[in-house]
Amino acid sequence: MMLQFVSNKGGGKSVDFETAILDGFAVDGGLYVPETLPEISIDQLKKWKGLSYVELAFEILSLFIDRTIISSEDLKKILHTAYTPFEKEEILPLHKLKSRKETYIMELFHGPTLSFKDVGLAFLVNLVNFFLERKKEHLTLVVATTGDTGPATAYFSAGKSNLDAWVLYPKGLITEEQERQMTTLQDANIHPVGVSNCPDGSDDLDLVISELYENKRFKEKLNLSSVNSINWGRVMMQTVHYFYGYLQVADTVGEKVNMSVPSGGFGNLCAGGLARKMGLPIKYLVAANNDNGCLHRIFSEGRFTKEDIIETPSSAIDILIPFNFWRYLYFCINKDSKRIKKWIDLFKAKGSVTFDKETFEAYKKGFLSNTTSDKDTLGLIHEIYTTEKYLLDPHGAVSLKAADVLREKLGSEKLICLATAHPSKFPEVIKKALHTNVIPKEAKHYRIEEAKHLCEKVYLCDHSYLEEALIHAMETNWDLTKEK
Ligand SMILES: *Cc1c(COP(=O)(O)O)cnc(C)c1O
Numbered sequence: 001m002m003l004q005f006v007s008n009k010g011g012g013k014s015v016d017f018e019t020a021i022l023d024g025f026a027v028d029g030g031l032y033v034p035e036t037l038p039e040i041s042i043d044q045l046k047k048w049k050g051l052s053y054v055e056l057a058f059e060i061l062s063l064f065i066d067r068t069i070i071s072s073e074d075l076k077k078i079l080h081t082a083y084t085p086f087e088k089e090e091i092l093p094l095h096k097l098k099s100r101k102e103t104y105i106m107e108l109f110h111g112p113t114l115s116f117k118d119v120g121l122a123f124l125v126n127l128v129n130f131f132l133e134r135k136k137e138h139l140t141l142v143v144a145t146t147g148d149t150g151p152a153t154a155y156f157s158a159g160k161s162n163l164d165a166w167v168l169y170p171k172g173l174i175t176e177e178q179e180r181q182m183t184t185l186q187d188a189n190i191h192p193v194g195v196s197n198c199p200d201g202s203d204d205l206d207l208v209i210s211e212l213y214e215n216k217r218f219k220e221k222l223n224l225s226s227v228n229s230i231n232w233g234r235v236m237m238q239t240v241h242y243f244y245g246y247l248q249v250a251d252t253v254g255e256k257v258n259m260s261v262p263s264g265g266f267g268n269l270c271a272g273g274l275a276r277k278m279g280l281p282i283k284y285l286v287a288a289n290n291d292n293g294c295l296h297r298i299f300s301e302g303r304f305t306k307e308d309i310i311e312t313p314s315s316a317i318d319i320l321i322p323f324n325f326w327r328y329l330y331f332c333i334n335k336d337s338k339r340i341k342k343w344i345d346l347f348k349a350k351g352s353v354t355f356d357k358e359t360f361e362a363y364k365k366g367f368l369s370n371t372t373s374d375k376d377t378l379g380l381i382h383e384i385y386t387t388e389k390y391l392l393d394p395h396g397a398v399s400l401k402a403a404d405v406l407r408e409k410l411g412s413e414k415l416i417c418l419a420t421a422h423p424s425k426f427p428e429v430i431k432k433a434l435h436t437n438v439i440p441k442e443a444k445h446y447r448i449e450e451a452k453h454l455c456e457k458v459y460l461c462d463h464s465y466l467e468e469a470l471i472h473a474m475e476t477n478w479d480l481t482k483e484k
Helices: 015-022 042-050 053-063 072-081 117-135 149-155 178-182 204-215 216-224 232-249 265-276 294-301 324-332 335-348 357-364 376-387 394-410 427-435 446-452 465-482
Strands: 006-007 032-034 094-096 103-107 139-143 163-170 188-198 259-263 281-289 303-305 352-354 367-371 414-419 459-462
Touching: 006 015, 015 117, 015 232, 032 232, 032 324, 042 232, 053 072, 053 232, 072 117, 072 281, 103 232, 117 139, 117 149, 117 163, 117 232, 139 204, 139 465, 149 163, 149 178, 149 188, 163 178, 163 204, 163 446, 163 465, 178 188, 178 357, 178 446, 188 465, 204 216, 204 465, 216 465, 232 259, 232 265, 232 414, 259 265, 259 394, 259 446, 265 281, 265 324, 265 459, 281 394, 281 459, 294 303, 294 367, 324 335, 324 357, 335 352, 335 459, 376 394, 394 414
Parallel strands: 103 414, 139 163, 163 188, 188 459, 259 281, 259 414, 281 367
Antiparallel strands: 006 032, 094 103, 303 352
């Protein structure tokens, strides 16, 4: 039987893999989940030890994707195309710290736009494009970004004739380096939109995107979809790096390993949680937050609440609503989609959900959490740079800090901290952390430098008018390009 995908809110019919990927959201606005999670035995894991990242990805994705939908040859081709622009042969190299016992930094930022978003989007955008070419269809992608999804979506969509990509970012709340990664692409199918006055940062943009989805006429005319981590393809692809990291550090396959993850929307951690449910021996997953703390509240107090946004040096995780938590929770409560729907509705109405004790215990199992202050983020960047000449980006610092704080609870197992961005995307933070006016060479990257020499091309809009302005701009573009 072919694996089917359903909404975690229980609405609509089950769909096949291709439909789940191309739709983005499920019909009822829920998130697609596989009807069952594949199970991976320790014996299987042993056989995978030694595989390259791309080989391992092929094995894991094959558990979700029926061969009748994508042949193994095509899947290999898509993976090859996706990961060729990565700069390190290992794709995701691991760096062992000298100052901590058995602690590794997994560098997820060697893709072309220098953040972990490349890892999921390299594959997903190429996959979407593969389906579109086969169906001879055109699709309009709309994504909101805290600074990294936008560049990655734009990069991988650029020049693909079956795709238009609209990338919305909160102006002033991402770095200039991140902004230029989107605005300096000259391809006609890439449309960055800088939105001013977003009181809740990128969460505001997510809201407008869901309104666009609810506009049936518009959605159908433009064939709207999203590759934000609402898309199952992102989460699925992100399970791979947990397996990969594990197999790199485990001396004996079967031993437990801890992983700490700088988190905002919970897309990355949702994948980690699912990888563990599939059988990966992870002891603890650490939800590493900055002062925004949305996941820390969920895991330490059992409360899913929206508070005011706080600007921090780890701006990519200045997120208030970790919507992928609903996807993970579904698997922790026996796939009870009725209760998921009830909670999502309650959250929409009240801005807050407090979970009952039984639910809290069920999802909390195997998770720890922490919030890292700005001062500690900067302090740790400084410490690691001065003691071992290794430069963390602010998000990598948040994940290591959480692990430092929780070290006793974590125990003596090996620890992998995920570093999700290259420091060159945050030069001002780095200068501040290192008390210098000179950007160190580790915080420079030729791709960031190159973008400074290019013209910027961008739509600008105020948040108050965003929905109507977007509909106008997107429809005009659609009609113009269709006429050709
Ligand atoms: C997106 C992002 C994260 C957070 O990932 P989630 O899946 O939203 O939790 C962490 N670090 C960086 C640099 C990011 O761009």
